[in-house]
Amino acid sequence: MADKINKNNKVSLAEVARAAGVSKMTASRVMRGEGGYSDKTRDKVMAKVDLLGYLPNRLATVFAGDQSSTFVGVSIPDLGNEVFAQVLEGIDRKLGSFGYQTVLGLTQHTIEEEEAWIETVLSWQPAGLILTGRSHSPRSLDLLRNAGLPVVEIWDLNSSPLDMSVGINHYDCGFEMGRYLVGLGYKALGYVGTSHDTANAATARLDGFAKAVADGGGTVTRQFCLHDTASYYPGFYGTEQLLASGADVDCIYYQNDAMAFGGLQFCQKTGLRVPDHIGVAGWGDMPIASVLQQRLTSLHVSHLKLGQAAAEAMVARISGEPHETARDIGFHLVPGTTTRKGDL
Amino acid sequence: MADKINKNNKVSLAEVARAAGVSKMTASRVMRGEGGYSDKTRDKVMAKVDLLGYLPNRLATVFAGDQSSTFVGVSIPDLGNEVFAQVLEGIDRKLGSFGYQTVLGLTQHTIEEEEAWIETVLSWQPAGLILTGRSHSPRSLDLLRNAGLPVVEIWDLNSSPLDMSVGINHYDCGFEMGRYLVGLGYKALGYVGTSHDTANAATARLDGFAKAVADGGGTVTRQFCLHDTASYYPGFYGTEQLLASGADVDCIYYQNDAMAFGGLQFCQKTGLRVPDHIGVAGWGDMPIASVLQQRLTSLHVSHLKLGQAAAEAMVARISGEPHETARDIGFHLVPGTTTRKGDL
DNA sequence: AGATGTAAAGTTACCGGTAACGTAAGAACG
DNA sequence: CGTTCTTACGTTACCGGTAACTTTACATCT
Numbered sequence: 246m247a248d249k250i251n252k253n254n255k256v257s258l259a260e261v262a263r264a265a266g267v268s269k270m271t272a273s274r275v276m277r278g279e280g281g282y283s284d285k286t287r288d289k290v291m292a293k294v295d296l297l298g299y300l301p302n303r304l305a306t307v308f309a310g311d312q313s314s315t316f317v318g319v320s321i322p323d324l325g326n327e328v329f330a331q332v333l334e335g336i337d338r339k340l341g342s343f344g345y346q347t348v349l350g351l352t353q354h355t356i357e358e359e360e361a362w363i364e365t366v367l368s369w370q371p372a373g374l375i376l377t378g379r380s381h382s383p384r385s386l387d388l389l390r391n392a393g394l395p396v397v398e399i400w401d402l403n404s405s406p407l408d409m410s411v412g413i414n415h416y417d418c419g420f421e422m423g424r425y426l427v428g429l430g431y432k433a434l435g436y437v438g439t440s441h442d443t444a445n446a447a448t449a450r451l452d453g454f455a456k457a458v459a460d461g462g463g464t465v466t467r468q469f470c471l472h473d474t475a476s477y478y479p480g481f482y483g484t485e486q487l488l489a490s491g492a493d494v495d496c497i498y499y500q501n502d503a504m505a506f507g508g509l510q511f512c513q514k515t516g517l518r519v520p521d522h523i524g525v526a527g528w529g530d531m532p533i534a535s536v537l538q539q540r541l542t543s544l545h546v547s548h549l550k551l552g553q554a555a556a557e558a559m560v561a562r563i564s565g566e567p568h569e570t571a572r573d574i575g576f577h578l579v580p581g582t583t584t585r586k587g588d589l
Numbered sequence: 590m591a592d593k594i595n596k597n598n599k600v601s602l603a604e605v606a607r608a609a610g611v612s613k614m615t616a617s618r619v620m621r622g623e624g625g626y627s628d629k630t631r632d633k634v635m636a637k638v639d640l641l642g643y644l645p646n647r648l649a650t651v652f653a654g655d656q657s658s659t660f661v662g663v664s665i666p667d668l669g670n671e672v673f674a675q676v677l678e679g680i681d682r683k684l685g686s687f688g689y690q691t692v693l694g695l696t697q698h699t700i701e702e703e704e705a706w707i708e709t710v711l712s713w714q715p716a717g718l719i720l721t722g723r724s725h726s727p728r729s730l731d732l733l734r735n736a737g738l739p740v741v742e743i744w745d746l747n748s749s750p751l752d753m754s755v756g757i758n759h760y761d762c763g764f765e766m767g768r769y770l771v772g773l774g775y776k777a778l779g780y781v782g783t784s785h786d787t788a789n790a791a792t793a794r795l796d797g798f799a800k801a802v803a804d805g806g807g808t809v810t811r812q813f814c815l816h817d818t819a820s821y822y823p824g825f826y827g828t829e830q831l832l833a834s835g836a837d838v839d840c841i842y843y844q845n846d847a848m849a850f851g852g853l854q855f856c857q858k859t860g861l862r863v864p865d866h867i868g869v870a871g872w873g874d875m876p877i878a879s880v881l882q883q884r885l886t887s888l889h890v891s892h893l894k895l896g897q898a899a900a901e902a903m904v905a906r907i908s909g910e911p912h913e914t915a916r917d918i919g920f921h922l923v924p925g926t927t928t929r930k931g932d933l
Numbered sequence: 934a935g936a937t938g939t940a941a942a943g944t945t946a947c948c949g950g951t952a953a954c955g956t957a958a959g960a961a962c963g
Numbered sequence: 964c965g966t967t968c969t970t971a972c973g974t975t976a977c978c979g980g981t982a983a984c985t986t987t988a989c990a991t992c993t
Contacts, residue, residue, distance in 0.1 A: 254737060257979060268943050273981060282941065298735040303712040305979035308652045309948045312981095316692075316713075323678065325876075330674040334667065337695050346709065348660075349691040351681050365690065368647040369660075391642040393598060477880040510880040532669075533877070536821040536854040601949060612973050617951065625971065649949035653978045656951095 256297045264293040318366035318374040320350040325474045328548045335552020343560045356382045379403040395562040399555045401446040411555040411572045419450035423457025431496040432463045437483035438500030440469045466492040480507025496524030502531040524584040542581035600641045608637040662710035662718040664694040669818045679896020687904045700726045723747040739906040743899045745790040755899040755916045763794035767801025775840040776807045781827035782844030784813045810836040824851025840868030846875040868928040886925035
């Protein structure tokens, strides 16, 4: 009876087979429902499966090399930022609907963390990887090249990605907002964001923004909040610092809506009227924008859709279906009432 | 040369060993650094590891049953809710620091989704599971019992959990807020939350709240927003609906701070002064509370810490170290200016 | 009745590591 | 100088499934 219980105390297919009086192979065929057995045999086997509480060991199947795993490694910088949480939600839900599981890696925005995570997750033979960002360490690139599996780089659209890219063009985001604000007559722009050590999407937005403003003859005064996440409070005190620096600023562009909201709160607290005294613009069209008294001038991006599209690209690639190399999710500017009215 | 390349095109330990002119076993010993080889042999093997870009296949190791996997399944209801994102962040960071990986499952608040996910993730032989909530389907319970691995139920503290529990007592949260508000003289309380089909933590808070209010001789008028996440906008229109219903309400308790913020925005829009005309209280002490003009009366919970504690409990249990069955993270009420002043 | 075909099984080998055990060669010892 | 002890390896078997192949038991046909 208890002659062959594995160390894990788990029921194996062999035990089910023995209990049912058939061979392992027959039991395996029944489990997979691929035919080649009689109804009577199937019932016998399934009865024992229920009785013993047998649960297949997918590790063994994948290990045997007969099929690839259903793991997809997903690296995300951090979840304190609402937009990444939404992206992850989109990815996981969509992957789940196709029978894949997310193996999460929070990289804290560093390529070193990402590298360590990539090495670990690759050793688990994932079906593919979804990486946030387009900047990777040399060793990461080596590992990915060697592994030769599907890779989707998300967030900042990469026209020549490692494998595939899904995202938006952040430079264009910044540029469009810059052009819009300049078009409204703003000249002395401010920017409030967190510090970005590595070239990342926020930097790309700022670059695009600065270019558009410069093209329009304006200036951009930058204020970076060091060592902090791009959330409400850094927006609040970043604004305080920018204004305290004596910079002459008629409109502030924030790294995202959460920071812009923090800025709005600072303005309200200090009696600065928006948009009469100062304009405020954000990025991301985050949920909070939907309940503010004033419609925040922002740039809408569907983060959930971005995540879903990344998962779809991954699944398509795993299934061998064709998929475009770079998928642009797009964005659109949302004119709000936190900036002065255009001459529409 | 190319006599034994596996179908995955991946370099195996056997290939490294052959290239180095040693046996698989010796190469294995070198990889694990467990000794039993000469310096010369180690160098020979490592040189080939680098040359061939060998990456161990952890699936094989775990599969062989010699050690358990470093996967930990983590089920989370949704990431649209900021607090769960924070919990997940705490879990993943802490697990990662111990060398474990998070396999994510978003259950959309249903035990059916949870059940399906549990079955899948168990087939991957995880080292343990962290589940949000204490309500599980009968089959889930069967599966978990059968699997016999560490399980940490988080969020709503469970004094008699399946295995371990880390969280707070949500009933007590509600009770404390109810007692506080009644103590301030409020009598006609309102509650605005999302609908909860299943008995969950928000329901427990409401129950505790209602009890405290009833004890104090007050009443609670409930307003549920159907089919929505507990975010800003539902707080906004939930407030609108509650007040439109003609209910006489002097203070509203919200399911969380995000909803409370939505409520504050509604009040501001309609000219209801807070706290002069109506009191507002939330739950969770979310980041947004830090930048509002008025300090939101809320209840502070460290969600990040909750996640970390859950991961610590899991790791302790896996390592065979003793760990308390139920770990209470605690909370404290934050009196704000969105409710009238107490007679302190 | 013997030949042939087919459905329903069983047998064998293998995936990539590691535990357990075996062995050869040199060192240490009396 | 033979015995014993180490060190540094090599050999074998196994984890839990599945592909590929073989066998068995009948039914069907000539």
